[in-house]
Amino acid sequence: MNKTLIGIxxxxxxxxxxxxxxxxxxxxxxxxxxxxxxxxxxGSVDLPSGVDTSEKKPLIIGDPNAQVTIVEYGxxxxxxCNSFHHGAGAQIREEYVDKGLxxxxxxxxxxxxxxxxxxxxxxxxxxxxxxxxxxxxxIYNSIWDEHYSGGSYAAExxxxxxxxxxxxxxxxxxxxxDALRSCISSTDLDDNIDADIALARQDGIQGTPGFVVNGxxxxxxxxxxxxxxxIDAQLR
Numbered sequence: 396m397n398k399t400l401i402g403i404x405x406x407x408x409x410x411x412x413x414x415x416x417x418x419x420x421x422x423x424x425x426x427x428x429x430x431x432x433x434x435x436x437x438g439s440v441d442l443p444s445g446v447d448t449s450e451k452k453p454l455i456i457g458d459p460n461a462q463v464t465i466v467e468y469g470x471x472x473x474x475x476c477n478s479f480h481h482g483a484g485a486q487i488r489e490e491y492v493d494k495g496l497x498x499x500x501x502x503x504x505x506x507x508x509x510x511x512x513x514x515x516x517x518x519x520x521x522x523x524x525x526x527x528x529x530x531x532x533x534i535y536n537s538i539w540d541e542h543y544s545g546g547s548y549a550a551e552x553x554x555x556x557x558x559x560x561x562x563x564x565x566x567x568x569x570x571x572x573d574a575l576r577s578c579i580s581s582t583d584l585d586d587n588i589d590a591d592i593a594l595a596r597q598d599g600i601q602g603t604p605g606f607v608v609n610g611x612x613x614x615x616x617x618x619x620x621x622x623x624x625x626i627d628a629q630l631r
Contacts, residue, residue: 451590454518456488456528457498463629465497465622468504468595468605471514471534472555474548476604480535483619491626501531502591504603510556512588513579517561519587520578521569529568537564 453459465487469476484499491497503518505511514534521530534556542550556564558579562572569575578584598607606613608625 446589446593447586448590448593451587451594452519452522452584454501454522454527454531455498456501456531457492458495459498461492461496461498463491463497463609463626464500465626466500466502466598466607468502468591468598468600468603470503470505470507470511470603471518472507472511472538472551473603474543474551477535477539477543479604480532481539483617483622486619487622487626490623496630497626501527502594503588504591504595504600504605505588507551508554510554513558513561514556515588515591516579516584517556517575519584520575521565523578523584524570524575526565526568526570530565533564533566533568534561 467479467484469479487497487499492499501518503515505515517534518527518530521527537560538550538555542548542555558576561579562569562576565572565575595605598605598612600612606617606622608622609629611625613621613625
């Protein structure tokens, strides 16, 4: 990725690329690493052109047939994304998603570290077992409870989500933990993440969290009232 969180320079993307390329190469490290920047495009500064987005599997929270769709672009380690999850996102889900009026389509925008790529893979792997919503919530809640809730965001640049940690966080929410572990260790679903990144560029996303409400882009953290105005206008 060559984009950053609001207020962080584009140079951070280059730093992330260097960080990935300098990662350990032992068998154990490879198992727990993010997808290769050159081979998989996750976190890549130079995502290959012509990425096919037509076969991308959607990651949906709520009723897939809801009248309004909010597309959310996020990195599972992004503090502002986490604030949205615990703030406006929670309100949207309570007042609209849980009532079948709105759904949220999550798209990965991983760039903060190797475990951002791991968590992105995990999202699609959890979706294969029909537990994406539980995955989304437990991963965000885990880093919030263990790191961000006290107001310190130093873990943003730590390697927080190993494969073992992701499986542990999912706990009994995932039917087949071994399949989840194997899936995250593979590259089988990486085309979906390439498609997420390509769609973010098409939507003009400038940072995380980024949103598109029924085709209307919003960038940066927005309060609940901003979403409410847009949602209510679409529901009328």
